[in-house]
Amino acid sequence: MLRCLGRLPKRPCTLIPPHQSPSLPAILALRSASSEAAKQAFSAEDVAKTKVENIRNIGISAHIDSGKTTVTERILFYSGRIDSIHDVKGKDGVGAKMDSMELERQRGITIKSAATSMLWKGNQINLIDTPGHIDFTVEVERALRVLDGAVLVLCASSGVQTQTYTVYRQMKRYNVPFISFINKMDRMGADADKTLTQMRRNLGVNAAYLYFPIGAHHDFEGIVDVLGERAVYFEGESGENVVFRDVPTPLEGQIIGRRTELVECLSNVDEELGERFLMEEDISNSDIEEAIKRTVLARTFTPVITGSALKNKGVQPLLDCVNRYLPNPSEVTNYALQMGSEEKVLMDAERSVAKHGVGLAFKLEESQYGQLTYVRMYQGCFKKGNTMINTRTGETVRVPRLALMHSNEKENIMSAYAGDIVAMIGAHCSSGDTFVDSKTPPEEQVTMESMYVPNPVISMSIKNMRSKDDDNFSKALARFVREDPTFRTSFNPENKEIVISGMGELHLDIYAERIRREYGCQVEIGEPTVNYRETLTEPVDFDVVYKRQSGGRGQFAAIRGSMELLEDKGAEVEFVNKVTGGQIPNTFIKSVEKGLRETLLEGALAGFKITGIRFVLKGGRTHDVDSSDFAFSRAAYFAIKEHFVKKAIVLEPWMDIEVSGPSETSGDIIQSFNARNGNLTSLDVSENLCTVFANAPLQGMFGYTTHLRKMTSGVGTFNMDFKEYKPVEEDTADQLIAAYQDTKEYKNLQSSLAGV
Numbered sequence: 184m185l186r187c188l189g190r191l192p193k194r195p196c197t198l199i200p201p202h203q204s205p206s207l208p209a210i211l212a213l214r215s216a217s218s219e220a221a222k223q224a225f226s227a228e229d230v231a232k233t234k235v236e237n238i239r240n241i242g243i244s245a246h247i248d249s250g251k252t253t254v255t256e257r258i259l260f261y262s263g264r265i266d267s268i269h270d271v272k273g274k275d276g277v278g279a280k281m282d283s284m285e286l287e288r289q290r291g292i293t294i295k296s297a298a299t300s301m302l303w304k305g306n307q308i309n310l311i312d313t314p315g316h317i318d319f320t321v322e323v324e325r326a327l328r329v330l331d332g333a334v335l336v337l338c339a340s341s342g343v344q345t346q347t348y349t350v351y352r353q354m355k356r357y358n359v360p361f362i363s364f365i366n367k368m369d370r371m372g373a374d375a376d377k378t379l380t381q382m383r384r385n386l387g388v389n390a391a392y393l394y395f396p397i398g399a400h401h402d403f404e405g406i407v408d409v410l411g412e413r414a415v416y417f418e419g420e421s422g423e424n425v426v427f428r429d430v431p432t433p434l435e436g437q438i439i440g441r442r443t444e445l446v447e448c449l450s451n452v453d454e455e456l457g458e459r460f461l462m463e464e465d466i467s468n469s470d471i472e473e474a475i476k477r478t479v480l481a482r483t484f485t486p487v488i489t490g491s492a493l494k495n496k497g498v499q500p501l502l503d504c505v506n507r508y509l510p511n512p513s514e515v516t517n518y519a520l521q522m523g524s525e526e527k528v529l530m531d532a533e534r535s536v537a538k539h540g541v542g543l544a545f546k547l548e549e550s551q552y553g554q555l556t557y558v559r560m561y562q563g564c565f566k567k568g569n570t571m572i573n574t575r576t577g578e579t580v581r582v583p584r585l586a587l588m589h590s591n592e593k594e595n596i597m598s599a600y601a602g603d604i605v606a607m608i609g610a611h612c613s614s615g616d617t618f619v620d621s622k623t624p625p626e627e628q629v630t631m632e633s634m635y636v637p638n639p640v641i642s643m644s645i646k647n648m649r650s651k652d653d654d655n656f657s658k659a660l661a662r663f664v665r666e667d668p669t670f671r672t673s674f675n676p677e678n679k680e681i682v683i684s685g686m687g688e689l690h691l692d693i694y695a696e697r698i699r700r701e702y703g704c705q706v707e708i709g710e711p712t713v714n715y716r717e718t719l720t721e722p723v724d725f726d727v728v729y730k731r732q733s734g735g736r737g738q739f740a741a742i743r744g745s746m747e748l749l750e751d752k753g754a755e756v757e758f759v760n761k762v763t764g765g766q767i768p769n770t771f772i773k774s775v776e777k778g779l780r781e782t783l784l785e786g787a788l789a790g791f792k793i794t795g796i797r798f799v800l801k802g803g804r805t806h807d808v809d810s811s812d813f814a815f816s817r818a819a820y821f822a823i824k825e826h827f828v829k830k831a832i833v834l835e836p837w838m839d840i841e842v843s844g845p846s847e848t849s850g851d852i853i854q855s856f857n858a859r860n861g862n863l864t865s866l867d868v869s870e871n872l873c874t875v876f877a878n879a880p881l882q883g884m885f886g887y888t889t890h891l892r893k894m895t896s897g898v899g900t901f902n903m904d905f906k907e908y909k910p911v912e913e914d915t916a917d918q919l920i921a922a923y924q925d926t927k928e929y930k931n932l933q934s935s936l937a938g939v
Contacts, residue, residue, distance in 0.1 A: 253493055262502070323349075325634045329559035344896075346897060403494070414431060513602075532564040543561065561601060639685050648706065652705065688890055714836060721829075746797070837878050844872070844897060851908075860883060
């Protein structure tokens with residue numbers, strides 16, 4: 184497949200101009216369309232009547248701070264879905280419609296995806312606004328999984344950024360057609376041509392202008408319609424009036440060049456247009472528009488629109504392109520898997536009850552009315568009050584309530600048909616579950632392929648500071664784990680810590696803040712405690728006599744034996760009984776092992792769990808009156824505390840690590856392991872990608888996710904698995920031992936040893 188990344192050699196070809204009418208006088212402004220003319224009253228009740236060809240399911244995706252939510256706010260306003268435009272950061276006391284969380288407005292970022300629906304020139308557009316920060320990437324994953332098309336928003340001054348790569352890969356993963364909007368043309372340093380070049384070079388996309396800018400930064404006035412060969416301006420208080428005028432004289436010379444470039448890019452990937460281009464046949468605007476639609480659906484081309492959502496310029500033409508070039512549900516092929524056989528079954532997008540209903544639950548939220556489940560309908564119909572089957576669990580579920588979402592608002596509907604994105608309220612399920620109509624025969628039941636869920640890349644400890652909040656704290660963690668598949672919790676029994684894992688520091692910080700605000704819990708987060716270990720450097724013999732006398736019956740136990748090294752330093756301690764001749768009764772031998780197991784968890788040198796040794800009990804003595812289970816248990820305790828400690832060292836976990844990033848960053852990645860006392864094991868470098876294999880101590884890997892993103896402009900990824908335990912550096916061991924010896928537990932131990 185040819186890809187047009189630059190201008191091809193000019194070929195003689197007649198390009199029929201779209202308008203044969205005379206040029207308009209410069210002083211005359213032809214008001215061709217206004218938002219008032221495009222606005223249509225949206226009614227949730229009319230959704231069921233919408234034809235499939237009049238539906239567009241789209242997402243707005245981009246790098247953080249590219250203006251996604253600002254674009255969405257203008258789309259809602261121009262379509263008549265909201266009455267006024269509000270500031271994204273909530274400076275006007277209201278905030279953008281799609282950022283309904285107070286945290287989103289305070290931080291000025293989108294944290295969770297939000298859905299809405301509106302009408303634009305006869306089409307119903309179901310839109311999902313997604314976060315731009317990589318920490319919330321699962322929100323983009325599950326949105327793109329169920330959408331038919333997308334708008335990729337880029338910043339005109341920053342160009343292709345870190346999360347742009349991620350979003351583009353996600354669109355590619357789910358085969359989502361997209362159009363591109365170069366936003367923020369009003370910003371200092373805005374350069375649409377540079378951004379378009381980066382799209383072609385860095386993302387490898389075949390792209391060309393449909394609308395290029397008139398000026399930039401303070402001089403940005405409007406856009407030029409390449410096919411219409413006219414300038415487009417946006418007048419009125421909020422840019423609601425779209426006005427067409429003659430192209431400014433300095434830009435007149437660019438029209439033919441831009442149009443030719445558009446045709447050349449399309450001809451490289453569209454056989455029908457390419458053949459006409461090579462045969463030097465006339466190519467009309469309708470020919471170009473049809474080719475754009477075909478190539479967008481095939482993901483071989485993306486048209487580019489420019490503008491500034493903040494300055495209310497370019498959004499209405501963007502909506503026109505959504506209608507014209509992005510697919511309706513019937514133009515996208517969706518398959519389900521037959522239960523049992525996993526044979527692919529083609530979904531029928533016809534909006535009727537003729538086929539059994541099939542829907543995918545792709546997002547969960549808790550609401551005051553119960554669980555809110557976002558569902559994309561792929562076939563047939565679900566009606567309020569009907570029953571359906573969760574094909575994962577086999578459970579029959581009643582459809583209690585159906586609604587269309589408008590950010591955090593719900594608009595009740597009675598039914599949902601193929602192509603709809605709706606919310607079910609009160610139905611319990613998990614993210615990724617498939618529902619089918621309860622009347623579906625078992626042999627026709629299917630499951631939809633779920634979305635890709637990346638593994639967490641960072642872990643932190645979290646502590647509830649007030650015991651009275653324990654119930655709310657547990658509820659909060661359980662809820663967020665259920666809602667977000669990239670947020671996970673675990674309990675470390677050694678350190679008695681709750682550990683939360685997620686996609687980044689911001690991800691975990693947001694959840695901690697939500698626990699504080701929504702559940703009233705005082706929580707603190709920090710680096711999780713490393714699971715250090717203690718072991719021996721060489722075998723040790725022990726001979727312990729435990730004796731206590733306090734007036735009445737005393738305590739007596741005597742044991743002797745040795746502690747040997749195991750090959751695996753991290754292995755659990757082995758207990759070996761080599762007592763002969765009945766020196767110690769079996770009941771007391773069990774007490775020795777019990778005391779040993781309890782003491783191993785406490786450690787002896789620095790307070791860490793003991794591993795990698797074999798405890799061999801060889802003999803001992805008893806007293807007819809004073810020997811007891813307790814005495815022999817304590818004897819094992821002092822064997823560790825008094826003898827093991829003489830030859831003990833502290834171990835730390837080392838990890839096997841695989842890092843991938845752009846080939847030009849291989850040196851920085853290698854240096855990052857040198858700085859963390861790590862070892863490079865191998866390096867694989869290809870033309871564009873390098874993979875570094877290394878091992879390093881876990882302690883040095885905390886915060887590596889953030890560092891890697893900075894090194895690789897957000898493109899780098901890494902995986903980490905436990906390898907082995909190794910001795911810590913001497914200065915680290917000294918610090919750990921000193922910290923332990925300063926504890927009350929250690930000082931009490933010294934007092935006890937004096938009496939043994």
